[in-house]
Amino acid sequence: MELRLNFVLSKRVINVSESATVSTSAKAAKMTAEGRKIINFGVGEPDFTTPAGEINYAFEKAKEGFTHYTPSKGYVELRTKISKKINNNIHSLxxxxxxxxxxxxxxxxxxxxxxxxxxxIIIPEPYFLSYPEICRIYGVKPVEVPTNDDFSLNLERIENSITPRTRGIIISNPANPTGKVFSTDEIKALQKLCIDEEIYFIQDQIYEELVFDGKIQDIVEMDPEMNHTILISGFSKSYAMTGWRIGYLASSREFIGAVDKLQQQTITCAPSISQMAAIYALDDDESPKAMKEVFRKRRELVYNMIRDIKGLNLIKPEGAFYVFPSYDLNISSVEFCKKILDSKGLLLTPGSAFGKQGEGHFRISYALSEDKLKEGIALLASFMDEQSKI
Structure with missing residues (x-):
C-alpha cells in the first residue's frame, strides 16, 4: 500500500513570494552551469571581498574563543560604537x-x-522588494503608495493613505531600486507626519555610505528620543560584508527592550564572529571610501552609456549601486527581462518586482567590473536596436 504524505502549509507561507533577485540569480547560476555565458546585472551585493582587516580581526577573535553566544542585543562594545556613529557628536544615544x-x-x-x-504599513514605490513580503509574513497589510515621476516622495498621497490601522511608514534611503536620495525637506516632512499621527517612521539606510549626490537626513534630529523613529542599517553594502549577515536597529530604549524579547525567542543573538568583524569595521574609514569611489566611477559609466541607448529613459541615481531605466516597448518588465536573458544572456531584474510603479522599468546593479558593465550594456543596446526593428 502506497503511503502518501499531505503537507499542509500555512497561509503565511502560501501568501509570500520568492525574492525576485535571489530567484533570478539562481536561474543565472543554473544557466551558467549548463554552459551559457551569463552577465548578471541582478546581483545586489558589492563584488569586493570583505576588507582584510575585518577578516583577520574576526579570525583572531575566533581563535581567542569568541565563538559562543553573545548578549541577545549584541556586544556592548559594538552597540556603543554604533550609537556613537549615529550620534555624530550631536545626539545622546x-x-x-x-x-x-x-x-x-x-x-x-x-x-x-x-x-x-x-x-x-505604508510603503512608497518603487520599494525594496522584501518590504511587502515581510509584512505579509506577519499578516500585516502593505499599503503601496506611488512616488512622483522623479521618485521623490508624494506626501499628499502618503497622508491620504493613513488609516486607523496604519502603524508605520518604511523607506530605503538611498533607495533600492532607484538610487534616489530623498531630500532633507522630504524626510523632515515625512517624519513630522509620522510624529503627528503617532505612527513609526522606519528608515532603512543600508546604503548610507554610498551617497554620491545630496546627503542622508539625520533622522534623530527631529526625534531625539526616537519614540516614533526606527533606523535600520548594517555592514553588508558599505564594507562588502553581505555573507557576514550583520546589521542593527536603533530606536528608543523601550522599543529596543521590546524587540530584544523577539530576538531572544527567535535567533537568540547575531553571530559572534560577525559582530567582531563589525567592531573592527567601525574603525575602518578607508575601505568604505575606496569602494564608494569605485561605485561613483561605475555610476558615471553606466549612466552615460544607457542614456545614449534609443528607447531607454533614465533618471540619474544619487546613491546605492543601481540604475532603474524605463523602456518604450509595449511588453511587461517580466517579459522584457526574459527575452533579453534568453537572447543575450543578460540578467536584469524586472521593475514589477519593486511594485506596480516599477512596471515598464528594469533594475541594473553596477556592482560588477567595468569590463562586464561595458559588455552587458552593449548587449542591452543591441537588444533594444533589434526590438525597434520588429
Missing amino acids: NADNIIVTPTKFAINLAVMAIADEGDE
Missing part, C-alpha cells in the same frame, strides 16, 4: 538604543514589534 541583528531581520523585528495582524 547609547548602547541601550541599539540591537545588533542579522541585516534584513531588523526589518522583521520592526514589523513584528509595531504591527498586529490586520494592521497596515
Whole structure:
C-alpha cells in the first residue's frame, strides 16, 4: 500500500513570494552551469571581498574563543560604537538604543514589534522588494503608495493613505531600486507626519555610505528620543560584508527592550564572529571610501552609456549601486527581462518586482567590473536596436 504524505502549509507561507533577485540569480547560476555565458546585472551585493582587516580581526577573535553566544542585543562594545556613529557628536544615544541583528531581520523585528495582524504599513514605490513580503509574513497589510515621476516622495498621497490601522511608514534611503536620495525637506516632512499621527517612521539606510549626490537626513534630529523613529542599517553594502549577515536597529530604549524579547525567542543573538568583524569595521574609514569611489566611477559609466541607448529613459541615481531605466516597448518588465536573458544572456531584474510603479522599468546593479558593465550594456543596446526593428 502506497503511503502518501499531505503537507499542509500555512497561509503565511502560501501568501509570500520568492525574492525576485535571489530567484533570478539562481536561474543565472543554473544557466551558467549548463554552459551559457551569463552577465548578471541582478546581483545586489558589492563584488569586493570583505576588507582584510575585518577578516583577520574576526579570525583572531575566533581563535581567542569568541565563538559562543553573545548578549541577545549584541556586544556592548559594538552597540556603543554604533550609537556613537549615529550620534555624530550631536545626539545622546547609547548602547541601550541599539540591537545588533542579522541585516534584513531588523526589518522583521520592526514589523513584528509595531504591527498586529490586520494592521497596515505604508510603503512608497518603487520599494525594496522584501518590504511587502515581510509584512505579509506577519499578516500585516502593505499599503503601496506611488512616488512622483522623479521618485521623490508624494506626501499628499502618503497622508491620504493613513488609516486607523496604519502603524508605520518604511523607506530605503538611498533607495533600492532607484538610487534616489530623498531630500532633507522630504524626510523632515515625512517624519513630522509620522510624529503627528503617532505612527513609526522606519528608515532603512543600508546604503548610507554610498551617497554620491545630496546627503542622508539625520533622522534623530527631529526625534531625539526616537519614540516614533526606527533606523535600520548594517555592514553588508558599505564594507562588502553581505555573507557576514550583520546589521542593527536603533530606536528608543523601550522599543529596543521590546524587540530584544523577539530576538531572544527567535535567533537568540547575531553571530559572534560577525559582530567582531563589525567592531573592527567601525574603525575602518578607508575601505568604505575606496569602494564608494569605485561605485561613483561605475555610476558615471553606466549612466552615460544607457542614456545614449534609443528607447531607454533614465533618471540619474544619487546613491546605492543601481540604475532603474524605463523602456518604450509595449511588453511587461517580466517579459522584457526574459527575452533579453534568453537572447543575450543578460540578467536584469524586472521593475514589477519593486511594485506596480516599477512596471515598464528594469533594475541594473553596477556592482560588477567595468569590463562586464561595458559588455552587458552593449548587449542591452543591441537588444533594444533589434526590438525597434520588429
